[in-house]
Amino acid sequence: MTTPLIELKDIVKTFGSVIALNGVSTSVDKGQVLCLLGDNGAGKSTLIKTLSGVHIPTKGEILIEGKPVTFRSPRDAQRYGIATVHQHLSIQPLMSVSRNFFMGQEPTSGQNWLGPLNLLRKDFADKTAAEEMAKMGIDIRDPNQIVGTMSGGERQVLAIARAIYFGAKVLILDEPTAALGVKQAGVVLKYIAQVKAKGLAVVFITHNVHHAYPVADKFTILKRGQSYGTFMKEDVSREDVLAMMAGKEELDELEAELEEFARADGARVDGKASALEAAAAAERALAQNLHAESESLKKGP
Amino acid sequence: MALKTAVSQDERVRQISWFNRLLSRPEFGALAGAILVFVMFSVFAWDSASNSSGFLGWRAVITWLQFSAEIGIIGIGATLLMIGGEFDLSVGSIIGMTSLIVLAPIVLYGWAPWQAILLTLAVAVLLGWINGTLVNSTGLPSFIVTLAFLYIYRGLTLVVTRALTGGATRVDIQALVGQKGIVDVPQAREFIRSDWLAQMFSGEIWGSPKLVQLLGNIGLIPITERRVLDPETGQRIAQNLPIIDGFPVALGWWIILTIVAIIILQRTQLGNWIFGTGGHAESARNMGVPTNRVKVILFIGTSVFATILSLLQVFETGSSEVLRGQLKEFEAIIVAVIGGTLLTGGYGSVAGAFWGALIYGMIARGTEIVRWMPNDWFRIFLGVGLLAAVLFNTYIRKRATEAK
Numbered sequence: 001m002t003t004p005l006i007e008l009k010d011i012v013k014t015f016g017s018v019i020a021l022n023g024v025s026t027s028v029d030k031g032q033v034l035c036l037l038g039d040n041g042a043g044k045s046t047l048i049k050t051l052s053g054v055h056i057p058t059k060g061e062i063l064i065e066g067k068p069v070t071f072r073s074p075r076d077a078q079r080y081g082i083a084t085v086h087q088h089l090s091i092q093p094l095m096s097v098s099r100n101f102f103m104g105q106e107p108t109s110g111q112n113w114l115g116p117l118n119l120l121r122k123d124f125a126d127k128t129a130a131e132e133m134a135k136m137g138i139d140i141r142d143p144n145q146i147v148g149t150m151s152g153g154e155r156q157v158l159a160i161a162r163a164i165y166f167g168a169k170v171l172i173l174d175e176p177t178a179a180l181g182v183k184q185a186g187v188v189l190k191y192i193a194q195v196k197a198k199g200l201a202v203v204f205i206t207h208n209v210h211h212a213y214p215v216a217d218k219f220t221i222l223k224r225g226q227s228y229g230t231f232m233k234e235d236v237s238r239e240d241v242l243a244m245m246a247g248k249e250e251l252d253e254l255e256a257e258l259e260e261f262a263r264a265d266g267a268r269v270d271g272k273a274s275a276l277e278a279a280a281a282a283e284r285a286l287a288q289n290l291h292a293e294s295e296s297l298k299k300g301p
Numbered sequence: 302m303a304l305k306t307a308v309s310q311d312e313r314v315r316q317i318s319w320f321n322r323l324l325s326r327p328e329f330g331a332l333a334g335a336i337l338v339f340v341m342f343s344v345f346a347w348d349s350a351s352n353s354s355g356f357l358g359w360r361a362v363i364t365w366l367q368f369s370a371e372i373g374i375i376g377i378g379a380t381l382l383m384i385g386g387e388f389d390l391s392v393g394s395i396i397g398m399t400s401l402i403v404l405a406p407i408v409l410y411g412w413a414p415w416q417a418i419l420l421t422l423a424v425a426v427l428l429g430w431i432n433g434t435l436v437n438s439t440g441l442p443s444f445i446v447t448l449a450f451l452y453i454y455r456g457l458t459l460v461v462t463r464a465l466t467g468g469a470t471r472v473d474i475q476a477l478v479g480q481k482g483i484v485d486v487p488q489a490r491e492f493i494r495s496d497w498l499a500q501m502f503s504g505e506i507w508g509s510p511k512l513v514q515l516l517g518n519i520g521l522i523p524i525t526e527r528r529v530l531d532p533e534t535g536q537r538i539a540q541n542l543p544i545i546d547g548f549p550v551a552l553g554w555w556i557i558l559t560i561v562a563i564i565i566l567q568r569t570q571l572g573n574w575i576f577g578t579g580g581h582a583e584s585a586r587n588m589g590v591p592t593n594r595v596k597v598i599l600f601i602g603t604s605v606f607a608t609i610l611s612l613l614q615v616f617e618t619g620s621s622e623v624l625r626g627q628l629k630e631f632e633a634i635i636v637a638v639i640g641g642t643l644l645t646g647g648y649g650s651v652a653g654a655f656w657g658a659l660i661y662g663m664i665a666r667g668t669e670i671v672r673w674m675p676n677d678w679f680r681i682f683l684g685v686g687l688l689a690a691v692l693f694n695t696y697i698r699k700r701a702t703e704a705k
Contacts, residue, residue, distance in 0.1 A: 084587070086584070086587060090584040092581050093580070093581070094580050094647045094648045095577070095647070099573055099576065103585060103588045103590065104585065104588035104589035105589060106570040106573050116569065116570045116571040117565065117569050117570070117571055118569060118570050119569055
């Protein structure tokens with residue numbers, strides 16, 4: 001077996017007395033999509049923040065291509081090619097597409113002594129941003145367009161395109177479809193598949209199995225800070241994943257409860273239907289009576 | 302042909318006219334406002350009897366330009382800081398404090414002016430660093446932190462000035478008389494003006510008196526009889542000279558600093574970081590922008606800009622006062638807001654602040670020139686202007702982010 005691109009071994013993270021992660025292990029390889037599934041509070045965000053250098057793990061190891069590494073800041077993680085597209089997006093809504101694209105890593109004229117006072121290479125930035133967006137299939141009309149005018153899906157794609165351009169090997173997507181409509185979510189899933197085809201490792205965090213299942217190769221299911229298990233796609237069905245994520249017993253219980261609701265609802269509908277039928281029958285009888293009366297009147301004297 | 306264009310064009314993109322483009326720039330409102338105010342005062346304050354004393358007379362122009370320049374210099378600092386998402390309310394107190402720090406060593410301890418100026422600039426950097434570092438490390442709103450320093454710096458200035466002078470609240474250039482063979486105040490002024498560094502903060506822009514003389518000779522600037530000091534006899538004598546001496550050095554500082562700040566903000570990496578820090582600090586940090594360092598740099602900026610204004614005022618008036626610079630922090634913010642900078646950060650323009658300062662200067666001095674409009678009115682104008690600017694900016698921002 002080859003060494004995975006990135007591997008987490010028994011990650012423990014505590015915040016004071018709160019144990020956010022309790023011994024989570026998983027791994028992801030090149031050209032593979034790992035889905036981190038878990039309900040709210042399962043520890044997905046903490047795991048991601050650990051992986052992207054925001055949190056330093058209390059215990060456990062992060063291995064990149066088999067070598068243990070320590071991230072002290074998001075910049076460290078970036079240096080190893082780990083790019084994170086955060087839930088709240090690393091996007092500036094009031095700035096232009098090209099300024100956002102190069103935020104923090106601006107192309108400059110490169111005079112060392114000037115430091116951050118180096119001049120921006122604006123033409124290059126505009127051109128590159130437009131090209132990279134085009135590669136992802138989004139034709140931006142104007143690189144100076146303010147990002148606030150773009151749709152949620154387009155913003156996700158901007159963040160993804162930027163990560164790829166800056167040489168990400170591992171792309172972490174934190175709930176990229178959570179705030180999107182059905183169609184936009186589909187667009188983002190398509191880009192995830194595209195990123196995978198480029199040979200990047202993708203870690204896709206979601207609590208939506210229907211978004212995860214079509215693109216994932218591998219699932220790691222988190223529950224209350226612990227790993228419930230890691231499964232390859234060929235070994236599990238969508239229903240299995242859903243069952244594991246919510247917990248089989250809990251889900252069965254929920255189903256039973258729902259059936260109970262449905263029965264109650266159904267009974268109410270039956271009752272209504274019969275009442276309606278009765279009313280209709282009464283009306284029909286009335287009509288017949290009237291008809292008969294009018295007929296007899298016609299026949300009359 | 303019609304079909305072809307229809308296909309190549311995204312149906313969701315509306316063609317935006319140049320006028321709409323102009324309208325969506327942050328500085329547009331301030332530019333329009335500056336033109337409006339200029340036209341208004343040119344009409345109302347046109348003194349046909351003697352053109353030279355009206356709003357467009359050379360002396361008046363220099364007066365309101367200088368006033369604009371002084372506000373404009375601190376307005377640049379406030380604008381950059383506000384785009385970076387913070388406020389500095391200690392600007393006024395820094396002006397008072399640095400006015401003392403520059404003049405006291407010269408008149409009380411016999412320092413050369415350039416030494417005192419370098420010390421003052423170093424202190425300015427320190428004060429800005431303290432503001433920025435405290436805002437970063439406490440995580441408190443800069444509004445509160447710098448409000449505290451508004452009082453602390455002012456109080457310190459008062460305490461130290463009283464201690465140094467034995468109870469006075471001002472230091473005057475007059476105290477130089479009797480030292481270094483200086484016999485009177487004009488000589489004391491001359492002593493300071495001859496210093497290579499102090500020169501840059503006093504009098505006229507280098508070369509501008511000659512330019513004015515030249516313009517006077519060809520009739521572009523009116524020549525009048527003026528009483529000047531004869532350097533040989535020490536007597537006041539009448540001489541035919543251009544109506545103004547030259548362009549005040551504050552004007553030069555204002556224009557140069559504005560250009561430098563525009564370049565930094567629009568064309569450098571730091572500029573991108575400033576917008577990012579103010580727009581959404583966390584996402585900027587996620588992208589590797591050292592937001593804390595950016596903020597410290599910006600606080601140092603406001604402090605240094607305030608100190609440049611302080612130096613200009615000290616060398617112009619020949620004195621430093623404990624209470625100097627009061628309310629200047631708000632004037633700087635007004636200029637920034639009129640200039641189209643968002644109070645919430647992440648959006649704004651130094652060019653806008655330039656026009657904002659011009660509006661401020663024209664209203665403040667213009668109301669003095671229009672005789673039937675008492676000068677007391679100028680604060681009302683400014684308040685209304687501020688409100689109008691904020692409403693206009695909100696509208697512009699909505700256009701910029703939604704209406705496309």
